Amino acid sequence: MKTEKNKIEQNRRMETMCDTIFYPILILDSRSEIEKAKEFQILHYNWGGDYRPNTYGRMGVLRDKGLAVRMTCEEIPPEAVCHTNNGPVYQDSAMEFFFCLDSSRTGYFNFEINSAGAVLAQFGPDRAHREFLSGELLATCDCCVQVLEDSWQVDLFIPFSLIQEVQGKPGLTAGDRITCNFYKIRENPDQMHFASCFPIENPTPNFHLPQFFGNAVVVEAI
Known part of the structure; x- marks a missing residue:
């Protein structure tokens, strides 16, 4: 009975999250305007740990072109062993952006970056069923x-061209909604930590839970 009540309560909280707009995604005319976007904080250390560097960021939509994200972490030195795209950057100190632009289609993107600039990028419906983005697709990102x-x-x-090729969503305009989450991570036992922008209710570390993504809406002004 207690387990069933816990499930009902968790479903209620998830439904409330789905009905709430957490973040306004500002439409930008240039990438240099990213500082005009609203700041988000990555401060939910869902699975404990003493190492908790201050991490934050901003996200905008570059008009008719794509998504722009800036993330900052106040830590030194950010160790980076991986220097290869689609390598295990999460073993280093890494910042990550997971998102889905079209909830009617199965699947979400994960972009994970370490301080050496190595990018791990995938798309799929869940943690166990993901495909790496090709080198050609990654080359269209900056x-x-x-x-x-x-x-x-x-x-x-x-760029929206990448998103359209993979997920079939052509772009974003004012009023469109997406789901997303932002993370700070290191899986290496040395300073291991798992932080998210929006909280994750799961007993073990797992960022690949799109039911805990937060909602965001595209806006012309904040």
């Missing part, structure tokens, strides 16, 4: 990493 004195920053641009 990922720039800056390592500063007291922090490191990722600027990621994902």
Whole structure:
């Protein structure tokens, strides 16, 4: 009986999340306008741990072109062993962006980046059934990493052409909604941590749970 009540309560919370707009995605005329977008915080350390670097970011829609995301983590030094795209960047210190642009179609994207600029990018319906994006598709993205004195920053641009080829969604305009989550991670036992922007209710570490993505809406102004 207790288990059934727990399931009902979890379903109720998930339904409430689905009905709530968590984040406004500002339409931008250029990528240099990303600082006008609303800041989000990655502060839900869902599975404990003492290492909790301050991590935050912004997301916008570059008009008619694609998604722009900037994430910053205040940590030094951000270790990066992986220097190959689609390698295990999550073993290093990494920041990640998971999203789905069309809830009527099965599947979501995950983009994971370490401080060396290596990108792991996949698409699929769940953790066990994912396919890596090809080198040709990854080449259409732009990922720039800056390592500063007291922090490191990722600027990621994902063109709508990539999203359309993989998921069939041609673009985003004002009023469109997506689901997404942002993460800070290191799976290596040295400073292991798992942080998310929107909370995840799961007993073990797992970012691949789209039912816990937050809702966002595209807006012309904030």
